[in-house]
Amino acid sequence: MMDWQHTRRYHATSSARMSHVAWALIACITAVLMVVATTVASTPAHAATTDNAKTVSSQSTNAADADTSCSNAEVAICIESATAVLTSTSGYATSVTIFNSGSTALKAGMLTVEMNAMYSFASRVDMQDWANGDAHIPTPSVLGTVQVPQIPAGHSANVSITVPADNSQLASIFSWGPKPLLFDFSNGVDKDHASVNSFVTRSTDGLKTANTPPLSVTVVLPLTASSWSGNADAVKKLEVGAGDQPSASSSGSASASKQSEPRQSDSGTDDANSSSSSGASSPLSTASSSPSASSSSSASSSDSDKEASHADAEHYPSIVSLSEKASSAQRKQLELLKKYPMVQSIADPLYLQNFPIPPQTSGIMQPADFDITAYAAKGSSAYAAAGISDSMWNESLAQQALQTATGNPKSTLEAYAWQGQGNWTQSALDIAKKQGYSTAISLTDFASSDDSASAHTSKYDVKTASGDISVLVAQRQLSLLAQNTATTKSADAETTSAGRLSRLMAQSAFYQMEQPYAERVLLIAMKTTEDLTYADQVMSNLSKASWLTISDLATLQKATAYKSGQAATHSIPTGTGLSNGELTALNSSLNALTASKNDISRFAISILSSKEQSESSPTSSGTSDAQALARGDAAQTGQHSDDASGWISQLSLSQSTVAIHSLDGTGRNTALPGTAAQLAQALLSGVHITPSDSVTVVTETASLPVTVSNDHPYAVHVIVSSKTDSAEIVTAREAQVEIPANAEVQVTLPIRVAAAGQANASLVLLDRTGQAFGVTHSTRITSSLRLSDMSGLAILVVAGIFGLLGLWRQFNRKKDPDE
Incomplete structure (x- = not known):
């Protein structure tokens, strides 16, 4: 009965509540209708x-x-x-x-x-x-x-x-x-x-x-990442040598081809099982047989070796991966290219390796969108010191990276040198041509003196020391507007996307009317950081414009150059085009990357045990590293061997991978060198002193125990240095110690005490060249010298008595007459 009454009261309460809600909804709807009626009635x-x-x-x-x-x-x-x-x-x-x-x-x-x-x-x-x-x-x-x-x-x-x-x-x-x-x-x-x-x-x-002939335009979109991020978990795995552990999978069937299961993982994640999707952006992706093999015959590796190397690398996370923002942009890029196949995409081949299934592209650019214009301004030595060799971004490596991305060893595409933050100066074009690029794409400030002329074909043929190079120059006004940028700060309507789109269509129509029968091909270039929603609106309007026809890059390249020879040379910018802020950021990144490369080299040469070292230099960034970067098989570089050269090569390539992604043309990855710094710091801090308790000394000599730990998979040989702040209590200055892999060793430093008191001993590790590294530890030494028994006291008393007698005799004895 009580349950029935309770249920009845509950239904009554619920009904009342529903009634109140219904009346409230009716009141809200009535109020909205009244507002609408009032608004309509008040319209003039x-x-x-x-x-x-x-x-x-x-x-x-x-x-x-x-x-x-x-x-x-x-x-x-x-x-x-x-x-x-x-x-x-x-x-x-x-x-x-x-x-x-x-x-x-x-x-x-x-x-x-x-x-x-x-x-x-x-x-x-x-x-x-x-x-x-x-x-x-x-x-x-x-x-x-x-x-x-x-x-x-x-x-x-x-x-x-x-x-x-x-x-x-x-x-x-x-x-x-x-x-x-x-x-x-x-x-x-x-x-x-x-x-x-x-x-x-x-x-x-x-x-x-x-009707007049439509104006031909080519729309090009760089298929690159707007930002990369470092992976702290990958840094930790590199530090402890995770690559030396056998893979959980012994077969290579899971990654027998580029379209196999690992390639289907979500690109841009740090999942340890998604090594294939990270591609060459990670030095921890796939493998070859050994470091020496990768340097000599990377292209001739057998299919079975490649399959086994994929399996060995499955547990590696990526040292550099797409940020969440870049992963979202990647999906939008695919949607845009699928919707508008007439868009000419030029892809970073390392970025292509991050797609589960790489899209069809019109061409490729230099790996990692490397900033060639900034390189020309700073010089090769600064980049080599930072861990980037010329072989890591040439045209040949771009083609190798493309073949890795597509899984087809015969894939080739036209390679274009994409402009970075600076200008295409004569020096920059010379370098691009020398690196194998026959065509460069200029986004800004090339042939600025020609802006006042009628719209013309966006092609210049320029002479360089290594031969002619074609420069495809983006039409300034159309490209600015297509990049969602106003033509001038004074154009008030162009402060919004809708205003810029209206100006873009008006400007393109004017260019057609300007010379309606002239054969011209204009280049409209977008940017990596393009607002892809706006890009969709741009393409929708351009594709429907009756006065335009959208052509491809091949049509533009076949067109007659607007200028060539000496006339084209006069159009080349003379200044680097890098602002003070861009130069400051570039120098900061180069300095940080150079420091991390030096630390890895120092660890390999002066801290790693000499018996673990290989005859070859473990920190070179030459052809083998470049090929491993292109293939994305640097993980094998760290496979276990009789010496540590493979592990060190893996660390070196990881640093180089971070470096080349840091110095891309977007200038948005200034925080990425911190990942290389973390990697170097992890190496140095992996060998450390375990802090010890205070020591009390009651005799003239004693020992100070010091425990040194090694978290790395190979033995290290270091020097323990000790200094005290007292002249009466001192320790031995140095002690050599060899610590096996993943172990700790205790070394003792002799202590000598001259007087009672206290002293602080500063303990620090030195490499074999005498340079300190790691954290300095301080240990307090307390000395309490005292007499040990009664015999010692008796000796002191007798000595005192004899001393007093000697003094008494000196003052009371009779002197000789002749004295």
């Missing part, structure tokens, strides 16, 4: 007088919750979205945000969108002046108006205008091409007035105009 009649233009006004929102204002002005107009290209059926639609950054409320006003349907731009200067707000072009055609509500200080309001395709103003456009567009806000107060100049482009669709 003239808002819809422009041929059925639809207008929508939203309530103001707090600026903290909205996008940041696109202008520093108190009243700013930001174009959130807009129709970039008009066709006979498209109509026009835009969404605009009005920001009030002032300290007082902004009175309600009117936003008007106006256009000049009859105007045609005469020059690119006219277009830029209009974009900058410096040109006075009348805009009599009103596309639409919308009421803007009062906006409190620090708030914003979003409004929208939609103009149907049959609007009379749109129908009045009889010529195709870019048209000036004006966004104007006014509320009757002069200081609140704001306007923004933009563009809209009418396509040839539906117009009775003569």
